[in-house]
Amino acid sequence: MAAPKKILLSSPPDGGWGWMIVVGCFLVTICTRAVTRCISIFFVEFQTYFAQDYARTAWIHSIADCATMLCAPLGSFISNHLSCQVGIMLGGLLASAGLILSSFATSLEHLYFSLGVLTGLGFALCYSPAIAMVGKYFNKKKALAYGIAMSGSGIGTFILAPVVQLLIEQFSWRGALLILGGFVLNLCVCGALMRPITLKEDHKHPPEFLEQEYVSEAQKQDLKQLSICSPLIKAWSHEGLCCCSWQEYNFLLMPDFMVLAVSVLFMAYGCSPLFVYLVPYALSVGVSHQQAAFLMSILGVIDIVGNITFGWLTDRRCLKKYRYICYLFAVGMDGLCYLFLPVLQSFPMLVPFSFTFGYFDGAYVTLIPVVTADVVGTASLSSALGVVYFLHALPYLVSPPIAGWLVDTTRSYTASFILCGFSMMFSSTLLCFARLAKKIKRTQLRSLTRDTDTKQQIWTNGATAYSVSGDLDQKDVEILATEANR
């Protein structure tokens, strides 16, 4: 009797080793998002040392952010086909190598490559697989788990910013980059924590099914029927791999996902310039350096509070159905805050702004993986997250320079902030209209079926099908099975 290599679980554990995964993801968020934000602290040093102006130095941050998001699908691909542990450890080694190389930089272009591309690529290999892993281990407490895991970026920025400043004062930027490279090596520790888990609803992992020698024949048939890759299980050839990979990205054609993708584009365009331009804007209206730094700290701390409280709130049974609406509400509120920002011209007025913006920023960041999971299902979550973060890349790259160009030409921050505000509000209203359109369509269909008495099939989640009216009888099951096998 051959011993089973992996044990299939029927539902996510919602605890146990899952909490270690949350800790691991928390550390991954600190080492990736917080370190990327702290790179801007080095800019003054780079400007002085390399005798370059702010615009050329700011490209390092844009390139790093863009590379992290652009290569996110690569990260999901590697973790799906090799293993999450290998993917994250590889990413950690790459990012650490990038930072260590940067400490020996002799020119700004050298930094574009090592600190921008290499480190960004390393972070990309870690970020989305870690988040997808949390989604696999949790179901009922998903949003809370995500909240805790993603609060790493806020807590990390809050702790790392003064630490990096201290390192620069003690060791100059070269030594600080070397030590930061060592700190980022801890991503390998996080990678080691990500023990793989396979769930029964994971139809997209045929190799696991082959190892299930103790699964009965009847069960195997059922699973084969509903598995989209079923005709290819026997021929586990190279063609099968490519075809399966295309099937993995099936969700790209879902209208729900396409709407989410477009809204993410606009949302990412709107949210990035604030972290770059809040401090210069505050200084331009007469706030002192310490008070401006305090505004950034408030943003960071309230970000964490928003992460965890919104995560806990949307896990409550009453709000679970309305997670989508909570997400678009948070994005809309951030857009509204932006529109008010040009009117706030003093420190006592900017503090409540930081509170509100920080809270809703933390809120929607927590809900991105949750909303994506609701749209595409847990099976394709890793790949879908890769695509969603990939869509963040281009806006992150172009938005701060465009905002900077607007500031230079109009000589005030009003135009750029209003543009970002409208971008975020558009993203929110797009989701709102999509949801309304879906509801109208559903009520229309329902009235149609009541009139004509035909059984309709409505697909949700891409992997499981529900029938709208009547009970599911044997004939319907066969219809569904053949549709799935197509």
Add this chain to the structure above:
Amino acid sequence: MLFQPVENVYLQSEPFWLWFSSAPVEENVILYSPANIALSCNLTSPSTDSATVNVTWKKDNETLRSSSVTFNETKHVWSTQYINQMGNYTCVFKRDQEVKATFHLQVPQIEGKEHHVVSYVGDSVVLVCKSIKYIPISWIWYMSNGSDQVAVNDSLMPDKYTVDEKYANITKLKILKISEEDDRSYWCQAVFKLGESKGKVSLKVLTYMTPLKPFLAIAAEVIILVAIIFLYEMYSKKKQMHAGTLQGEGSNVLKQNALIMAP
């Protein structure tokens, strides 16, 4: 207080409001270029008696002039002194008590850097001095040699020192091929029409071993943690497999029986 360089016009300072019980008042007046300035002191008294008050103006403890003034109807005593030189000017009002106010006239101060600038052996470093509001005529750099200050000659040693003066209010001293001897203090002196002021920047030179030690400590910690986590994973997998084998055997027996029994 800043006075714009306008000639033949007497610029009025903000008057100091004093009364006999107040503590001595002091103010820094920054003078950028030669100007004629009127310094005013105003004494207020609550009592209605029309007493005479002695007003004395001093420059650096030398008396410039002295006079007696009586309180007018509005119970104020004004006194104005016209000057055009740097120094510390004091107006003193005396009746039974004495009260005074001091104006410190000085050139703009240059701020250096509080913390030392850190750099490494063989690397290069840029020391920066800024004068934000006022533009000096020129800058001179000095370095400390024991207890003296020696001028930094960038034309004599061009491959060691370079002074960059792209903007008139910022000066940058670039030191190349740093060695342990460059671990000292540097002064940037800004020359204004009315005088000079200095700012201090100190340089600290480290070797590459200094940041390497914390890095190696963190790398060792990472390796140890990864090893512990993988060992724990192998151990718990063995435990699971052991428990799973027992369970698996049991369930297989059950299923075999079920297949036999099914038609």
